[in-house]
Amino acid sequence: MNSQMLTIVLAVLLLVLVIDLVRREKLSFKYAFGWILICVSAIGAAVFKNILFRFAYWLGFELPSNFIFFASLAGITFLSLLLTIFLCQQNHRNDKIAQKLGLLEKKLDDLQGSFKE
Amino acid sequence: MAFNKLIIIPAFNESNNIHHTLTEIRRCADGFDLLVVDDGSSDDTRERAVEAGAEVISLPFNLGIGGAVQAGLMHAHRAGYEYAIRLDADGQHDPEDIHAILKSLQVDDADMVIGSRFIGKNREGYAPRWPRRLGIFYLSAIIFGLTGQRVLDTTSGFCGWNRKGIDLFAQMFPVDFPEPESLVIASRFGLSISEVPVVMRQRYSGKSSINFIRTFYYLFKVSLALFLMTLSRQEGDRHE
Numbered sequence: 001m002n003s004q005m006l007t008i009v010l011a012v013l014l015l016v017l018v019i020d021l022v023r024r025e026k027l028s029f030k031y032a033f034g035w036i037l038i039c040v041s042a043i044g045a046a047v048f049k050n051i052l053f054r055f056a057y058w059l060g061f062e063l064p065s066n067f068i069f070f071a072s073l074a075g076i077t078f079l080s081l082l083l084t085i086f087l088c089q090q091n092h093r094n095d096k097i098a099q100k101l102g103l104l105e106k107k108l109d110d111l112q113g114s115f116k117e
Numbered sequence: 118m119a120f121n122k123l124i125i126i127p128a129f130n131e132s133n134n135i136h137h138t139l140t141e142i143r144r145c146a147d148g149f150d151l152l153v154v155d156d157g158s159s160d161d162t163r164e165r166a167v168e169a170g171a172e173v174i175s176l177p178f179n180l181g182i183g184g185a186v187q188a189g190l191m192h193a194h195r196a197g198y199e200y201a202i203r204l205d206a207d208g209q210h211d212p213e214d215i216h217a218i219l220k221s222l223q224v225d226d227a228d229m230v231i232g233s234r235f236i237g238k239n240r241e242g243y244a245p246r247w248p249r250r251l252g253i254f255y256l257s258a259i260i261f262g263l264t265g266q267r268v269l270d271t272t273s274g275f276c277g278w279n280r281k282g283i284d285l286f287a288q289m290f291p292v293d294f295p296e297p298e299s300l301v302i303a304s305r306f307g308l309s310i311s312e313v314p315v316v317m318r319q320r321y322s323g324k325s326s327i328n329f330i331r332t333f334y335y336l337f338k339v340s341l342a343l344f345l346m347t348l349s350r351q352e353g354d355r356h357e
Contacts, residue, residue, distance in 0.1 A: 023349045029293045029342045036341070096177045 007046040015039035038075070121199040122219065124149045125189035127182055128206035129156040132165050138208050139169035145212040152192060153206070156185040162206075180292070182274070187290035190278070194287035202277035210275045214315040218277040221313045228282045228308035231268060231300075232275030237314025252336050256297050259340050263347045266304040268312060272296045275315055282308055291346075294339045301346050 018035045021027035027035075045052045049064075056067035124142060128135055139151060151171040155163045157179035166173045174188055186203055193201040200222055204210045214232055221230040235253075256271040274296060278286060285306050291298030303310055 019345065019348065022345045025349060029345060032345070033338060033341070093178050100177045 004046050004049060008043055011039045011042040011046065015043075034079075118150060118196050118198070120148050120150050121197075122149045123189075123193045123196075123198040123201045124151050124215070125154060125186060125193070125201055125203045126152065126171070126206050127154045127156055127185035127189065127203070128158065128162050128166065129179060129185070130158045130160050130162060131206040132158070132160040132162045134207050135162055136165045136169045138204075138206050138212075139166065139171050141208070142204065142212040142215070143170070146215045149202075149215070150198075152189055154185040154189045156180055156182070181295075183290050183292035183295035186295065187286065190283055190287040190290065193283045198283065199280055200277060201283050203274065205274050209318050211316045211318060214275065214313075217313045217315065218275070221311050222277050222279050225311050226279075226309070227311035228279050229299075229303045229310045230277045231270055231273050231310065231312045232277075232315035233268075233270035233273060233312040234315065234317050235269040236312055248332055252332050255336060256339060256343075259343055260297060260300055260304075263343055264301055264304040266300065266310060268300050268310060270312065271300060273315075275317075293342050297339055297343060298346060301343055305347070 015036065018027065018032050018039065022029060022032045052067075053064045056064040059067065061067040061070070124146065126135075126138065126142075131138075135153065139153070142149075142151060153162075153166040153171045153173045155166065155173055155175040157176050163173050163175050174192060176185065176188060180188075189203070190201060200219060202215055202218055204212065204215070210232065218230045218232055221227050253270065253272050257267075257269055260271055261267055282303070285303070285308065286299065289302065291302060300310065
């Protein structure tokens with residue numbers, strides 16, 4: 001019962017934090033959405049813990065807590081993969097911007113040169 | 118800059134349509150500069166647009182419609198255009214309607230004008246199928262609830278801004294769900310919005326990027342985004 005309350009309180013706190021981050025524009029909706037879903041499902045799982053327990057047994061976990069640890073670990077692994085993908089995308093975009101900027105600078109230099117002539 | 122009115126056409130891999138769209142706009146809308154924002158296309162959209170006589174801004178990679186339109190509005194802001202009208206590259210917006218939008222900006226003194234499929238008589242135009250129509254009306258109700266602003270066609274990409282609208286959206290343009298979110302922003306910053314009837318046609322080629330199966334998921338996400346948007350800070354402090 002206490003662990004259930006703790007989960008709910010933490011999930012609600014996280015939810016409020018995420019919404020506040022969006023509000024203060026520290027987090028964009030695209031990235032906040034996943035966090036909101038996680039918070040809501042954590043609250044849902046805590047409230048309807050019987051469903052969670054049954055699901056855990058059905059998957060073959062002897063202790064529901066093991067299932068919870070497993071699920072959170074899997075979730076975090078997935079999330080870090082996702083973050084790596086975003087990081088790669090940002091890297092790629094950075095490179096492209098740098099190249100385009102270099103090309104633009106050259107074009108400007110060329111233009112300036114042709115004006116001086 | 119030859120005129121004080123700009124047409125902004127965001128285009129992502131539209132090499133099949135862009136030339137046709139631009140010539141058609143040229144034919145019906147005199148007195149406008151044409152700006153194509155090539156949103157990181159991998160085909161020859163840029164070349165075809167230059168060929169057709171438009172000015173082109175090429176983004177180094179795909180930003181999505183919001184980022185592309187904002188780039189166009191930033192140009193409009195810097196160059197000092199009085200009016201800017203956004204039109205799709207795929208030919209589904211009838212350039213004849215540019216006049217109606219411009220007229221509303223000038224005569225009704227609206228800061229933002231939406232080309233709407235749902236008001237007036239839709240002259241033999243293409244009407245969205247009912248799931249999408251329902252979704253659009255649902256968003257309309259949400260936006261009315263959140264802001265008190267009545268707009269019927271909440272996902273229309275055919276719209277125009279005056280100087281005040283250009284200045285606001287050059288600074289902040291929503292990227293997640295540009296069309297409905299920009300309505301919320303507009304009404305929060307006190308822009309007056311008007312709607313004029315326009316015709317939507319079938320696209321020349323290519324498929325629409327909105328998937329019907331995902332409509333509900335989309336609506337859920339948009340509602341949440343719009344709701345969060347009304348919570349965010351009010352001040353217009355984005356003068357970077």
